[in-house]
Amino acid sequence: MSFMTFASRRLAWGIGIMVLVSFLVFSLLAASPGSIVSTLLGSRPATPQxxxxxxxxxHLDSPFLVQYWDWAKSALSGDFGRSIQSGQAVTSDIASHLTITLELAVYALLLILxxxxxxxxxxxxRQGSLFDxxxxxxxxxxxxxxxxxxxxLLIYLLGVxxxxxxxxxxxxxxFTDRVEHLTLPAIALAVGIIAVIMRQTRAAVGGVVDQDYVTFARARGLTLRRITLHYVLRNAAAPVVNTGGLLAIHLIxxxxxxETVFALGGVGQLMVQSVESKDIPVVQGLAFFIALVVVCVNLLVDAVTLILDPRTRDGARR
Structure with missing residues (x-):
């Protein structure tokens, strides 16, 4: 199986998942308690106009599937309606909160790596050592x-x-001020993931270190740096990448x-506020955006694993 064939199949799988997710996301409006019209009106007076x-x-006077089709077409063009709470376009509302969330995620990812x-x-x-x-x-x-x-705990110790x-x-x-403000949130977000990545990397590297080809490389007199880079890391990277992809989703x-604890005003805090205020269009937009990120991360992890480990290509071909 060629890389393009694999990529096309995974892309088709991703599109199918997004279609299913989009239908479930749209159903949030119908599943919301009370009248749909009252939910969409929010605090506005329920005048006939x-x-x-x-x-x-x-399109509330249309059948449910027709409503979904109209909403899906608008969503593909980036139009998820308007926020009940702010009156702004949902995409603009999400974009205004997205920057700080991306900065926090990048900072946490750097700490994890x-x-x-x-x-x-x-x-x-160095299995069995004091450091281990x-x-x-x-x-x-x-x-x-x-x-x-x-x-x-970080707020109390390092902030108070x-x-x-x-x-x-x-x-x-x-830049400097933003890094200072995001340091504690990034540490809090990364601590649990660092622990999992640390154990997964240790297990993957430990399994490779005991292999015969590493022993043979040592017997040839190769340096520890070359053995680590060319033999150990290349063979241990695939399971770490797979775990890292799942944990990257956990960052969301x-x-x-x-974000709620540190009052950052990012996408996470926007989600909490939108759920509390029953701002269904924003919740729909955020749910669709998060699902899209999850699907893209999974596709990227599959592609990187296929490139890193030739054995996965052989398995896919069989």
Missing amino acids: AIAQVTAQY AIGTTAGIVAGI RATSGLSVLGMSAPGFVVSI QVAIFPVYGGGNGD SGAVLV
């Missing part, structure tokens, strides 16, 4: 700590007692709690 406008805008993978590689190569035992204990502690508990980092908001947009759900 307002009711007629909402009915025409959302710098700490989790590095510590896991060293622990896997220490990282194993810390990883268990990190996996046991919920994100909101870590957030509160020592007062090194700010604990509220995302800063004024300046973790960001909801972390």
Whole structure:
């Protein structure tokens, strides 16, 4: 099976998933409690003109499947309607909150790669050492700590007692100020994922280190650096990438709690506010956007795994 064939099949799978997700997301409006018209009107008075406008805008006088088809066509062009709470277009509302969420996710991802993978590689190569035992204990502690508990602990220790980092908001947009404001949220978001990546990387590297080809490379007198880069990491990368893809999706759900605790005003906090205010168009737009991100991450992980490990290509061909 060629890479293009594999990619086309996975893309078709992704499109099918998004069609199913879009139908479920659209059904949120019909499943919301109370009258659909009352939900879409929000705090506006239920005048005949307002009711007629909402009915025409959302095609409420059409059959359910026709309503879904009209909504899906608009969603493909980026039109998810208007927010009940703010009156802005849903895409504009999401975009205004998306920047700080992406910055937080990138910051947390850098911490995960710098700490989790590095510590896991060293622990896997030096199994049984003091460093290995220490990282194993810390990883268990990190996996046991919920994100909101870590957030509160960081606020108390580094924001109140020592007062090194700010604990509220995302800063004024300046790079240095933004990094200072996002440091504690990024740490809180990354702690649990670092622990999982550390253990997964240690297990993957430890399994490769014991292989015969690594022993043979050592017997040939190759340097530890070359053995690690060309033999160990290349063969241990596939399971780590698969785990990393799943954990990258976990960043989305973790960001909801972390952004709420630190009042960052990102997509996670927008989701909480929209659910509390029953802003169904925004909830629909966010759910569709998150599902799209999840599908794209899965496709990317599959493609990277296929490139990294030739054995997966052989398995796909069989």
